[in-house]
Amino acid sequence: MPVEVEVPPTTYERLQQYKEKFSDALRHPDSPDWYKKETHESVKKDLLWAAPYDARFPQVRKQRQCFAYYVDFHRCNELMGQDYKPCKFFQNVYKDFCPGFWTERWDELLSEGRFPAKFDR
Amino acid sequence: MNNFFQGYNLLFQHSLFASYMDWFHSFNCSLLLGVLVFVTLLFGYLIFGTFYFKSKKIEYQFGELLCSIFPTIILLMQMVPSLSLLYYYGLMNLDSNLTVKVTGHQWYWSYEYSDIPGLEFDSYMKSLDQLSLGEPRLLEVDNRCVIPCDTNIRFCITSADVIHAWALNSLSVKLDAMSGILSTFSYSFPMVGVFYGQCSEICGANHSFMPIALEVTLLDNFKSWCFGTME
Numbered sequence: 001m002p003v004e005v006e007v008p009p010t011t012y013e014r015l016q017q018y019k020e021k022f023s024d025a026l027r028h029p030d031s032p033d034w035y036k037k038e039t040h041e042s043v044k045k046d047l048l049w050a051a052p053y054d055a056r057f058p059q060v061r062k063q064r065q066c067f068a069y070y071v072d073f074h075r076c077n078e079l080m081g082q083d084y085k086p087c088k089f090f091q092n093v094y095k096d097f098c099p100g101f102w103t104e105r106w107d108e109l110l111s112e113g114r115f116p117a118k119f120d121r
Numbered sequence: 122m123n124n125f126f127q128g129y130n131l132l133f134q135h136s137l138f139a140s141y142m143d144w145f146h147s148f149n150c151s152l153l154l155g156v157l158v159f160v161t162l163l164f165g166y167l168i169f170g171t172f173y174f175k176s177k178k179i180e181y182q183f184g185e186l187l188c189s190i191f192p193t194i195i196l197l198m199q200m201v202p203s204l205s206l207l208y209y210y211g212l213m214n215l216d217s218n219l220t221v222k223v224t225g226h227q228w229y230w231s232y233e234y235s236d237i238p239g240l241e242f243d244s245y246m247k248s249l250d251q252l253s254l255g256e257p258r259l260l261e262v263d264n265r266c267v268i269p270c271d272t273n274i275r276f277c278i279t280s281a282d283v284i285h286a287w288a289l290n291s292l293s294v295k296l297d298a299m300s301g302i303l304s305t306f307s308y309s310f311p312m313v314g315v316f317y318g319q320c321s322e323i324c325g326a327n328h329s330f331m332p333i334a335l336e337v338t339l340l341d342n343f344k345s346w347c348f349g350t351m352e
Contacts, residue, residue, distance in 0.1 A: 011219065012237045015347055024348035027341055034341075043340055050235065050275055057323075062277060063303040094244040095236035096220050097303070099279055 005086040010096070011049050018047060053097040062097055069094035070106060071117045078119040131290070135312045139293040145202050152195055193288060217275035217307050221268060225278075225285030225298035225320070227328035232266045239351040246330050260317040262334040269340040270310050278304045286322035289335060297320055310337040 009017070033039040057065035073090035080087060094103070109115040131143045222233040226243075234240040242264045252261060268274050277288050280298040288295040296304050318333035338346070 003259065011235045012351070015237070015344070015351065017182060018344070024345065040340055043344070044153060044218060044269075047340070047344060048269075048272065050217040050220045050273075060304055061302055062305050063279075063301065066303055073329045092236070097222075097277060099222050099224055099277070099303070100233055100241060101224070101281065104195065104277075 005089070007086055007089045007092065008049055010092050011047070014047050016048060032116040051093040066094060066098040066102065070098065070103065071119070074110070074117075109110075124289065131293075134293065135291045135314070135316060136293075136308075136310065138206075138213065139291065141202075141206055141209065142293040143188035145206060148202060149199065152199065155212050156195065213273070213307055213309060219268070219272055220277060223276055223278045223287055223298065224264075225280040225282075225287070225324070225331075227282050227325050228320075228331045230262075230266075230281045230285075230287070230331060230333060231281075232264075234347075237347065237351050240347065244334065246332050247341065257276045257317065259330065260319070260332045262332055265315065265334040265336040267336045267338060267343060267346050268310065269343040270313050270337045272340065273307050273309050275305055275307050278306075283324045284322050285320045285324050285331070287318070287333060288321040289316055289333060291316055294318070297322060310335075313339065 025032060054065060057068075069090050073087060073094060076084065076087035076090055106115060131139075131146055134140045134143045148168060220235045224231040224233075229246075230244045232240075232242060232244060244262045244264050244266065246259065247256065247261045247263055249258065251263070252258065265277055276287070276296070278298045279294050279302060281299045284300070285298040286295055287298055292308070292310070294306070294308060298304070314337055316335045316337065318335070319331075320328055320331045322328075325332075
């Protein structure tokens, strides 16, 4: 088994963690943190995540990347098992890139056994 | 500022990149004016000049050479700022911090934010009876796209039916939304405010009535908006 890979949490997961830790209240209007660049930079670093740059897909059009990560996620589940944690990275990336109605359509095809990709290799 | 280019100028620009684009546009317009004046004067000289036989000369190799040299010089003058703009835009695209997915429909826009459930909404134009005082007609929408400022936003633009174009005039942004194709671009919005755009690819009867309203706000306000909207 390869070394344990830490999968970075997505924006939604970070927002959930932030809400549990700090609550969802807005900062006090008189707080001096509104004028501190370090505070804004740290919040941005802690809170926001986007799929990293993939050199296999440098083009402006990313539908191939969307599809490739979707297939890689299911292939990872098939080959490495459902409880293999690093598979979640592929899921994070395709959920970041793919429009919702695309993945809904693909999930439907997958449940019907008509998805046009092989996951066993 | 009233000048010859008043009718040709871009709108007031709201980012540094868009200001460079504005300068490049004005620069090209001035080149166009120069070429127009030069060619007009040359025609006037050939038509009204007293040297009648010179205008009837059949072979004038030096003139042919000039017709090659001058356009080349003009293109080289345009090349330097054009490539500089491309390079500067490439620097803006190195990394992204947030992904916004834009889907064009007939006749509205849909927005999704990364993988946040609940942050999926449609953006329809407000009709006249829904407008409040000060809201622009044919541009205001019922659900604005809210994004944080000074953050690299990656927009993934696609379409669910016909071809649309997601365009923001004052930020020099325009990208086609095509069915089955996911076009992306990255942008960093330095100014807090509300910016409007319109669909810029003919998409049917209500092509003029699917505007884009982008609300750029502070990251903390964006965070609170997410908390209030997501599931």
